[in-house]
Amino acid sequence: MIMCKRCEKTKEQKDFIKNKRAKSGYSIICKECSNKEKRSYLDTKRDMIREYNRNKYYENHQENKQKKTEKSKKFRSDFPEEYKRIQSEWRLKNPDKVRVKALLRSKTQECKDKRNKRLRENKNDKDLPKIRARKILQAAVRVGYMIRPDKCENCLKKCKPDGHHDDYNKPLEVTWLCKICHAHKHNKLMDMKP
Numbered sequence: 220m221i222m223c224k225r226c227e228k229t230k231e232q233k234d235f236i237k238n239k240r241a242k243s244g245y246s247i248i249c250k251e252c253s254n255k256e257k258r259s260y261l262d263t264k265r266d267m268i269r270e271y272n273r274n275k276y277y278e279n280h281q282e283n284k285q286k287k288t289e290k291s292k293k294f295r296s297d298f299p300e301e302y303k304r305i306q307s308e309w310r311l312k313n314p315d316k317v318r319v320k321a322l323l324r325s326k327t328q329e330c331k332d333k334r335n336k337r338l339r340e341n342k343n344d345k346d347l348p349k350i351r352a353r354k355i356l357q358a359a360v361r362v363g364y365m366i367r368p369d370k371c372e373n374c375l376k377k378c379k380p381d382g383h384h385d386d387y388n389k390p391l392e393v394t395w396l397c398k399i400c401h402a403h404k405h406n407k408l409m410d411m412k413p
Contacts, residue, residue, distance in 0.1 A: 221245060225252035314399065318378070321398050352390035356382050359391060371397035 222229045224247045235245040236253060246253070261268065295302045310317050324330055342350075359365040360382075370377050372395050381401045382393035396404060 221247075223247070223249040223252055225249070225256075318398060325398075348387040349384075352384050352387040353382075355390040356384075356393060365391060368395050371395065371400055373397070373400040 220229050221232060221235055221243065223235075226249065228249070230249050232245055234249050234251070236248075236250055237244060238246040241247065248256075356365070360367050367382075368380060371380050374397060376397055378397045380395035380397050383396045383401055383404055384390065384393055386392065394404075
């Protein structure tokens, strides 16, 4: 039995925090009093503590981000199969986040420049019907001859769907698909369900 110096009650050893510096091996303040002190301190200094933590986070933000990136790259190179499995599981659990990321990535200027460069380099005679069909469809939607639906015909999710051509010689016969379903149609995302 030990007596607490704050509440002056005699309590069992299990009610005290272990302290190697003390003779008895336990603190002179019981857990209950110690917790009350911590709570009162946090209540009075909460804003100051939050500000300190926020500043610390932003001071080391770039360093931590770089360390995390290096760690991730090392894991990717050491365990490629495991990394693919984890990524595909995450994509299956978070389809909405995948859609948002893909959409944001496609809107960046860097992505648009890469796409345009790739199209310019790979442009040949067999791509001309595809380009022609896309332009005709875009013009038809813009003029109002065709109306773009507000949901995907495959998964029925609300979005701004793409027009998928089964035959480029029939430019106005399209299936309206979301980004993921459209990628599945072209076999680009094999490990992810629409």
